[in-house]
Amino acid sequence: MWGMSLRHALLGLLVEHPASGYDLLKRFEGSLANVWPASQSQIYTELTKLAADELITVSDTGPRGRKEYALTDAGRVELRHWLVDSKPARPARNxxxxxxxxxxxxxxxxxxxxxxxxxxxxxxxxxxxxxxxxxxxxxxxxxxxxxxxxxxxxxxxxxxxxxxxxxxxxxxx
Amino acid sequence: MWGMSLRHALLGLLVEHPASGYDLLKRFEGSLANVWPASQSQIYTELTKLAADELITVSDTGPRGRKEYALTDAGRVELRHWLVDSKPARPARNxxxxxxxxxxxxxxxxxxxxxxxxxxxxxxxxxxxxxxxxxxxxxxxxxxxxxxxxxxxxxxxxxxxxxxxxxxxxxxx
DNA sequence: GCTGTCATGTAAGGCGTTACATGATTTG
DNA sequence: CAAATCATGTAACGCCTTACATGACAGC
The missing domain is CATH 1.10.287 (Helix Hairpins)
Structure with missing residues (x-):
């Protein structure tokens, strides 16, 4: 159960407004990269899993197969839960x-x-x-x-x- | 080629004197745990690989199947190489x-x-x-x-x- | 003889990286 | 129409975690 922070980073970014994998990728290349780097393949894979777990849904589709994901209620609950309850990270490798x-x-x-x-x-x-x-x-x-x-x-x-x-x-x- | 720091941590610990997997495990539970945590299974697995790559050799055996490993010349070279050339670690996840x-x-x-x-x-x-x-x-x-x-x-x-x-x-x- | 410590090994599954693969749409 | 960008997906491989599994030896 502990770990899996990429999930929560994605959920966190989707709180404010829906976004596509591509949009989210850009966010991870920006300021988030310093805190939680994530690659393109990882993001798309995780989004698929999040959708399967119904923490997010495809809220819209656009050109070029674009899929916009939105947080579900379950997703919002999971994010809050993680924020409040996730226990201190063990020592990072250095x-x-x-x-x-x-x-x-x-x-x-x-x-x-x-x-x-x-x-x-x-x-x-x-x-x-x-x-x-x-x-x-x-x-x-x-x-x-x-x-x-x-x-x-x-x-x-x-x-x-x-x-x-x-x-x-x-x-x- | 980059990464694989467990290898180098093990090589580093073997510089001073030969040691068994069990000995090394104890070192990883001590001060090293703050810098590079490693589990028992990981250590034994990596020692086997290091021996296969001839960076270390079994220098002695003892009771209960104890195997003492010693650094080879190639191992010493590899350790120095890593110390000098390993490029700055990318941002850690936090x-x-x-x-x-x-x-x-x-x-x-x-x-x-x-x-x-x-x-x-x-x-x-x-x-x-x-x-x-x-x-x-x-x-x-x-x-x-x-x-x-x-x-x-x-x-x-x-x-x-x-x-x-x-x-x-x-x-x- | 029992318990604790010494001692090693393997397997399953998750997460991350790199690379491969494909194609649609916009812009100049 | 060519190039850049938008856009998604898959596969192989390595590292790490957790758990399982086994057994020898020392001290009481």
Missing amino acids: PALLRVFFLGVLDRDQRVAVLDEMLDHAKRDQAAMEHLSRSIDWDDSDLSRYGRMALEWGLRFSAMRRDWAEWAADQLD | PALLRVFFLGVLDRDQRVAVLDEMLDHAKRDQAAMEHLSRSIDWDDSDLSRYGRMALEWGLRFSAMRRDWAEWAADQLD
Whole structure:
């Protein structure tokens, strides 16, 4: 029962208005990509399953086989349920930190290079998020409001990684 | 080619001395669990594959079918290669933040509850890591040294999440 | 002798990635 | 009419989780 967050991301995006798989795909390429990346094939597959489970329905069809999906009442219930009851996520895998663990295998120059790369990465992410912050036109919808909150999380996270990488590089005697 | 970090975690742990699947499992239940959780079945399966690929070999056998694995030269090369060349990990999925995105679906009390839960979670993680920090006997090995660096990352991360959750709760009303 | 720990292995099923495959419609 | 975009769907393969399954050895 736990996990399956793609389902809930899709349900969440359908709260405001119906959308096609293609529309939803675009949303996942935007700000959502930072929080929950999803591929085209995954989205279409999951939409089919959601429809089979009657959490969404095809509300309209358009040119080129376009199918617009709308949330059902059951879908809305499921989304609320997940929002309220989903238990804390277990520790995420962190490939970057895993590398840090084994830094002792490398020589000094290589260690410095690894930490530099992490620093750069953090800086680039921060820049990207600041750009995102400026490029999105924030209206006063709920998604804007809470999307901004999520973005602030990302900004603080990047800042933390930046600070840590600087501190860590300092620690290398 | 990218991904497959469990392999490299296992190779990394075998750098210092040979170990059995069971030994390695214990390591994954300890500090490594915060960075790269792995289950028993996964570890045994991956060790078999690593042996088939000749990155490790069975260096000794013991009672109860115990098999001790040691790193081969090829394994050491592969580990170094991964450490130096593995490209930045793409954005991790973040179920907690995904919930934040859709907070608008809930009513005020429920929103507060979600953010409170995130705050608690961050506090608990921080306490757990501080406990870990005290309970591990840090020697002057590489793994201790860089393990401490990774732990510092975790502490800063928890602190950031704590601060963010407090800020976000403030934003609500 | 019983219990706990040591010790390894396999199978089913879900989720994710990449790649393949196809075709309609709009726009210049 | 050519190219870009819109639009959906399927298949193969890998990783991870959960559960099942088995048995040897040590200490009491």
